[in-house]
Amino acid sequence: MKIILYKDYDHALFMRSxxxxxxxxxxxxxxxxxxxxxxxGFDLTKDKVSGGEGDAFNxxxxxxxxxxxxxxxxxxxxxxxxxxxxxxxxxxxxxxxKDLKDTIYVLWFLDKKKVWQIARLIHYSKQHTYKLLExxxxxxxxx
Numbered sequence: 001m002k003i004i005l006y007k008d009y010d011h012a013l014f015m016r017s018x019x020x021x022x023x024x025x026x027x028x029x030x031x032x033x034x035x036x037x038x039x040x041g042f043d044l045t046k047d048k049v050s051g052g053e054g055d056a057f058n059x060x061x062x063x064x065x066x067x068x069x070x071x072x073x074x075x076x077x078x079x080x081x082x083x084x085x086x087x088x089x090x091x092x093x094x095x096x097x098k099d100l101k102d103t104i105y106v107l108w109f110l111d112k113k114k115v116w117q118i119a120r121l122i123h124y125s126k127q128h129t130y131k132l133l134e135x136x137x138x139x140x141x142x143x
Contacts, residue, residue, distance in 0.1 A: 005097050006105035009090040010140050016083035023076035030069045036060045104132050 037056045064070070091110070094102055103122060107113040113121070119129040 004099060004139075005090065005094045005102050006136065007139060009087070009094045009105075012083055012086040012090050016080060016087050019076055019080040019083055023073065023080055026069060026073045026076055029067065030064065030073070033060050033063050033067075033069070036063070101132060101136055104129070105136055108133060108136075 037060045095106055095110075097103065097106075100122065104118060107118045107121065108115075115126055115129050115133070118133075119126045122129065124132070
């Protein structure tokens with residue numbers, strides 16, 4: 001069975017982006033909670049003054065702990081780093097591969113070569129290179 005490395009690399013890229021999005025979501029959630037601690041403008045319609053910044057900060061800390069922000073952020077960051085290392089490892093393997101489709105994937109998606117440049121490098125016609133690119137695209141999730 002022939003091993004095609006570009007699929008593994010593409011999967012690692014996808015998983016890295018998934019964990020980056022999860023990290024960004026938790027970071028946004030933390031930012032929204034932090035806004036609770038910031039002073040608001042004066043509302044002259046209010047009759048009484050509530051406790052100061054200490055109450056807001058304590059509420060922030062309680063909400064942050066309740067939602068497990070730090071734990072979730074650390075987990076997302078840890079998984080992002082794992083998949084980032086996997087991407088780097090897979091890219092090295094992919095660039096060293098002698099498989100034609102792996103080579104085309106590297107030239108097109110990573111090195112951003114034009115089809116006519118790829119065709120010249122692999123000694124195929126432009127039409128056949130387009131066909132091979134289409135075959136590669138069909139095996140990937142979305143590109």
